[in-house]
Amino acid sequence: MDLGELKIPAATRAVATEIIALTDKMCLELLDEEYADLARRAVAKLARKRPSPILSGRVSSWAGATIYALGQVNFLFDSTTKPCATTDDLSTASGVSKSTLSAKAKQIRDLLKMDSGKAEFLRADMIEANPMVWFIQVDGFVIDARHAPPEIQLQAFEKGFIPYIPALGREGTAALLSEIGDR
Numbered sequence: 001m002d003l004g005e006l007k008i009p010a011a012t013r014a015v016a017t018e019i020i021a022l023t024d025k026m027c028l029e030l031l032d033e034e035y036a037d038l039a040r041r042a043v044a045k046l047a048r049k050r051p052s053p054i055l056s057g058r059v060s061s062w063a064g065a066t067i068y069a070l071g072q073v074n075f076l077f078d079s080t081t082k083p084c085a086t087t088d089d090l091s092t093a094s095g096v097s098k099s100t101l102s103a104k105a106k107q108i109r110d111l112l113k114m115d116s117g118k119a120e121f122l123r124a125d126m127i128e129a130n131p132m133v134w135f136i137q138v139d140g141f142v143i144d145a146r147h148a149p150p151e152i153q154l155q156a157f158e159k160g161f162i163p164y165i166p167a168l169g170r171e172g173t174a175a176l177l178s179e180i181g182d183r
Contacts, residue, residue: 006044016043024040026094035070035071042108069106074116
């Protein structure tokens with residue numbers, strides 16, 4: 001991912017770039033590229049906050065806590081998931097105590113409204129497995145968007161309620177967006 005597409009403000013770009021360098025290193029050593037991408041997006045969003053919290057505190061704390069927060073909503077610490085890591089692994093990789101990682105991760109989750117019911121910071125396999133991501137309200141009834149008619153899926157996607165149009169699949173939705181963008 002090109003850091004330019006993350007829309008990081010000039011005032012926070014230097015710090016955000018340092019944090020992203022650390023999250024990339026940690027994710028590629030312990031986890032995978034998908035976690036690295038999610039961490040970049042989370043750091044960029046923190047960098048855009050007014051005032052940005054990343055301007056105070058240690059870069060290593062922000063990097064480790066970002067991965068910790070992402071790990072919490074993606075069940076990273078569950079040994080049945082892949083990839084899997086422990087809090088000790090993250091503490092060692094970041095050089096930050098587990099208590100600091102935990103406290104700062106809570107701050108990040110609160111600031112970004114990050115939870116396992118929202119797709120923005122979830123891994124693709126978590127989106128597929130999590131029914132909460134797909135629940136929408138239609139005429140006062142809560143339904144699973146994956147079972148809704150395509151026109152309702154399209155409306156829910158356009159409003160940002162669901163991560164992609166289930167009738168088209170992830171790739172079909174991306175192709176539709178590309179086609180619309182070319183017009």
